[in-house]
Amino acid sequence: MSTATLKPADSPTPIPRAPMPPAFVEIDRLNFFYGDKQALFDITLGIPEKQVTALIGPSGCGKTTLLRCLNRMNDLVDVARIGSGEIRIDDINIYDPRVDVIELRKRVGMVFQKSNPFPKSIYENIAYGLRLHGIKQKSQLDEIVEKSLRGAALWDEVKDRLHDSGLGLSGGQQQRLCIARTIAVEPDVILMDEPCSALDPLATAKVEDLIQELKARFTIVIVTHNMQQAARVSDYTAFFYLGKLIEFQSTRDIFTNPKNPQTEAYVSGRFG
């Protein structure tokens, strides 16, 4: 009896998987620490351009940490540091000392878990970022504000009250306002940190539709707890567990044909 005849039961014949497209953001052997505690272990991941990439995994697996590494939001945490590895955009390591963090954040925008419109008018919420980019002309501001609100599928709901406070909007509208504010400054990449976790199903559906529209223009990375959401909105999915990248595949493959038994257990709801 040869070993070959026993094999098939353990490892099924490989099903061909979708090839990975070239990466726009390259994460290369990244190790990340909070103080002495390592939060990310040797992450290598290429985020494809103008696609939606979902980061999934149980709480504390490091997916939000990784997301916040991409626009150096972790710089705000005193004890956070990169141990080794690089994150490259346009072949430039964003943690290189020569990198201007402000310029980086202008190119890598972020939408937060808890919607955080500024306590200003809807108009000013969007104009704020534009003014930071040196756009001062009223006519130009008006134009981009409208374009961004249309882009975030919010224009029809707020066009009559642009000068009312952004905090008067509903939760879902607030989150779309935050998206409008982010796309107004035309970043290359939009990071979304569980953007729908505080929203009801209808508002969630609107934001998800929006994400589908936005991927024509932006590279989107979304962290989500909700596996159905990852399956619905993303093209590629990375599964993290305990700070390690377990598997990165096209979303279809992750959910229907996972390579790793841990991934399979997680996406089928057996743990996490």
Add this chain to the structure above:
Amino acid sequence: MSESSYFPPRRSILRKPSWAARLESSFFVLLRVATYGVLLAAAAIFIDIGWKGGRVVFQAAPPFINVPFLTQAPETLNVFTLDGQTVKMGDRDFRAYKAANPEKLRDVHVSTYVYSAGGIFPNIVGTVLLVLGSMVIALALGVCSAVYLSEYAKDGPFIRLLRLSIANLAGVPSIVFGLFGFGLFVVAFDWNVSLIAGWFTLAFMVLPIIITASEEALRAVPKGLREGSLALGATKFQTIRTNVLPYALPGILTSSVLAIARVAGETAPIMFTAAYVVRDQMPWQVEQWTDFFFQGVMALPYHIYVVASKIPQNDYTSDVQYGTAFVFLFTVAAIALAAILLRARMRKKYRW
């Protein structure tokens, strides 16, 4: 074994008299009495000043307000008996009268009471100037320090020492601030007894209040707003200026209301640095505009101190004391009210 046997038998839910309940209710009464006692003490002070001072400031005949008391400078009161009638005269009138009728007053005994005639206008002006100037300095310095401490400083031994020093500064008696201001601003800087020396002395006195409260207000601004701004590509300074500080302003102004009351009320810090017992010119009567900052002023709390320490005390002197105290409370309340209104407007503008 039946289930109920694990538990003591069910008791009635009706209330039963017990020592604990009695103790609780008597303790409750004690708390209530203590609170009312405080209220009573405060009311006694305000009613006393309001009644006796109100009689000086208000009058029954039109225009119902004692206008000279609010618009004239203090004068010495001269009281004498002439033809069986008691005559009260301010110093200026008295001199004119004496020059006109020298023989009438030859053998008349004249009692003089310092600052008991005229009004307290220069004192009101002086106090308002001291409050405004010192609040500008205290807010500028205090808000800058608070922004540094809450937004920029990384926690370490030095910052902890700094915070400890600020906390200690709050406990320093005001007379020490007065002497410090005298030593530094009046003598070493050679500013003499002047508005500017008083401003800085008072500002340093209230800095701890302003810094501590401003820091609290800055910390209360949600982190999400800072992150939202930074994520759009704002610098830290732009973020603080446009998206942190404006929302913290109402809280900062709350602390400044407290500070205003202290600045306006303290006598000790200004008695060596800014206050004159009496001065004939008004603060705007200066030759050059720069002299404005280097002039001493009369101030309400110091005036109360001056008139209260004059002997003998009688109805004439107590009138001006109560009147000054009344106007003083009113001035502080007015300035504080202005700050509260400003805060309410800002709250409306920046609500989160």
